[in-house]
Amino acid sequence: MxxxxxxxxxxxxxxxxxxxxxxxxxxxxxxxxxxxxxxxxxxxxxxxxxxxxxxxxxxxxxxxxxxxxxxxxxxxxxxxxxxxxxxxxxxxxxxxxxxxxxxxxxxxxxxxxxxxxxxxxxxxxxxxxxxxxxxxxxxxxxxxxxxxxxxxxxxxxxxxxxxxxxxxxxxxxxxxxxxxxxxxxxxxxxxxxxxxxxxxxxxxxxxxxxxxxxxxxxxxxxxxxxxxxxxxxxxxxxxxxxxxxxxxxxxxxxxxxxxxxxxxxxxxxxxxxxxxxxxxxxxxxxxxxxxxxxxxxxEGFVAEVPGPCVYIIPSEKSIAAAFSFSRKLRMGGMWVEMELGRRAIGKALKKASNSGARYAVIMGEDELRKSVLSLKDMETGDQRELSEDELISVLKTARQKRY
RNA sequence: GCCGGGGUGGUGUAGCCUGGUAGCAUCAGGGACUGUGGAUCCCUUAGCCCGGGUUCAAAUCCCGGCCCCGGCCCCA
CATH class of the missing domain: 3.30.930.10 (Bira Bifunctional Protein; Domain 2)
Known part of the structure; x- marks a missing residue:
């Protein structure tokens, strides 16, 4: 060493x-x-x-x-x-x-x-x-x-x-x-x-x-x-x-x-x-x-450690879609993390939580079938299904407020 | 350059005096939990700063070096 x-x-x-x-x-x-x-x-x-x-x-x-x-x-x-x-x-x-x-x-x-x-x-x-x-x-x-x-x-x-x-x-x-x-x-x-x-x-x-x-x-x-x-x-x-x-x-x-x-x-x-x-x-x-x-x-000086705005969790079938969706959000200036370790949803949410992410977006099998995305609020725990456009507008509003 | 204290898994520590299996906590990875986070439990990875000496045997004792900490000197 x-x-x-x-x-x-x-x-x-x-x-x-x-x-x-x-x-x-x-x-x-x-x-x-x-x-x-x-x-x-x-x-x-x-x-x-x-x-x-x-x-x-x-x-x-x-x-x-x-x-x-x-x-x-x-x-x-x-x-x-x-x-x-x-x-x-x-x-x-x-x-x-x-x-x-x-x-x-x-x-x-x-x-x-x-x-x-x-x-x-x-x-x-x-x-x-x-x-x-x-x-x-x-x-x-x-x-x-x-x-x-x-x-x-x-x-x-x-x-x-x-x-x-x-x-x-x-x-x-x-x-x-x-x-x-x-x-x-x-x-x-x-x-x-x-x-x-x-x-x-x-x-x-x-x-x-x-x-x-x-x-x-x-x-x-x-x-x-x-x-x-x-x-x-x-x-x-x-x-x-x-x-x-x-x-x-x-x-x-x-x-x-x-x-x-x-x-x-x-x-x-x-x-x-x-x-x-x-x-x-x-x-x-x-x-x-x-x-x-x-x-x-x-004297207690600290720097706030910010977390990402969104943590995106794909299933194996939606990896490509999640990847390009992440990129789209990033182009808008947002801090976006995508699950890169193919973790199960529970583990990925834990990751998202530890990262300090404001929201998690789940793009799993169910969502794929229904052509929706699940947006989970990591603070309140609320989760709802939205279209891609609806989700983008929610995230933009959140970002103006906090990010 | 001088005086003193110290260095044990990634991080924080116990063990050192009185030599004999290196323990705890935390973090990380994995699992319990086949689609839902912060809890709990379990498993795994991983360590005695370096070199020499004493000894049957050294994290432990001795010497040297390196590095860190407190102070002196210096401080553009």
Whole structure:
């Protein structure tokens, strides 16, 4: 027997129903804000990701050399590919350009709950709009995504790395170590003044800090969101690892997930230049699809498993007729199952019942003699004999109601 | 990369400490029920993660590997 490679998963029909349901809820939210989907390759030149994130990520990527000697990597994230796509082919599109994506990404890390080597991200890039309202809107897409997905227990935190870094620089403490401790809220390893700074929870108290224009922008973003009813916490301790974030940043946590609780992260960044495009204000975020689903399932998220509209049970003599009748119904868009195992009627009805079928149609010897079909309502148990046309109209009505 | 827990039919589990016939439930297939479903009863298929060691004998004890789970590190 073969085993799955470490950190990968198989998804059965029930799980796929859940995944598609969440995917559709998120897509609808993104599209309600005018984002349009793009897709990029699953692998890229390794250099693309190194350029974006630094040499260190080589350790955490699936990298390989192809037969032509090219250095390639399975994508570990989608912002760089999308920005590469933008730089290459979409620079002259009308701004703001709103792009979203959904796809799997790969990271060579030690798997644990909510952390896999192949996982899915849905995210967006807002290109060519840097106003406070643009950023506020981008954040509210993420917030609404969680609301529309039905997630109850989540926390949106909003910070600003430009203000944070300005503060730390002025104190001469802008080191990676401090940044990590800040990001982790590791109070024991933080100087008191840093602790006090990241504890500020009202933008009005930022007057004494700088840069002034950024403090104003940050406050505006927060005001807009607040007046729109978006619930958030101010958190200047969000460092978001990378250098290319330029201003407002945010994260969403699902506390129920434990160690791997971050389900969304993003902010304002500068990346276009890195890929050879004209400088353009950009922001975006990525939702960890799998973690979001895990959090939802802890709250009872389920995908309804639909059953067929009709289950058709032929006798041996009516197989051909049943086959073509089934096809006729399917052409009308109906979900139709025909008994394929030549089971006795009792067994076939049990099958029909287990499949969740609304109706069963029996095309047996008796029906054949009388030139009728028997329609059995699987919920009430009622059964009556109808002509083919009558049956079709009953099924069409039922379908409009429920299917 | 580090620390800890675990891996028994498709699924969920008992057995492991104290070595000696792998048990239960569920699902699936079939039958009781020769034209009427969800009940009941019966039958069948199917299992000790992999490799090595100790032993007369290993699911059980020991070592290594693989995989899963919780945490640390990392987290674009």
């Amino acid at each position: 073969f085993e799955r490679p470490r950190g990968t998963r198989d998804f059965g029909p029930e799980e796929m129903a859940e995944r598609r349901k969440l995917e559709n809820l998120l897509r609808k939210t993104f599209e309600s804000y005018g984002y349009r989907e793009v897709m990029t390759p699953t692998f890229e030149h390794t250099e693309l990701f190194v350029e974006r994130s630094g040499e260190a990520i080589l350790e955490e990527m699936y990298v390989f050399r192809d037969k032509g000697g090219r250095e390639l990597a399975l994508r570990p994230e989608l912002t760089a590919p999308v920005m590469r796509f933008y730089a290459q082919e979409m620079q002259r599109r009308q701004k703001p350009l709103k792009l979203y994506y959904f796809g799997q990404v790969f990271r060579y890390e030690r798997p644990q709950k909510g952390r896999y080597r192949e996982f899915w991200q849905m995210g967006l890039e807002l290109i060519g709009a840097g106003s406070p309202e643009a950023t506020a809107e981008m954040i509210s897409v993420a917030y609404d995504s969680m609301l529309n997905a039905g997630l109850k227990n989540f926390v949106l935190r909003i910070g600003d790395v430009r203000i944070l870094k300005d503060f730390l620089e002025k104190k001469g403490m802008n080191t990676g170590e401090i940044l990590r401790a800040v990001d982790k809220k590791d109070d024991d390893n933080l100087p008191a003044e840093v602790r006090d700074f990241i504890a500020i929870d009202d933008p009005k108290e930022l007057g004494a800090y700088g840069p002034e224009d950024e403090v104003i922008r940050y406050g505006e973003v927060l005001d807009i969101l607040k007046s729109a009813g978006v619930e958030y916490e101010m958190d200047l301790g969000i460092a978001r690892g990378l250098d290319y974030y330029t201003g407002v940043v945010f994260e969403i946590d699902a506390p129920s997930l434990g160690a791997e609780k971050q389900i969304c992260g993003g902010g304002e960044y500068r990346l276009a230049e890195l890929f050879g495009a004209q400088p353009v204000p950009t922001s975006g975020f990525a939702i960890g699809f799998d973690r979001t689903l895990l959090a939802l399932k802890k």
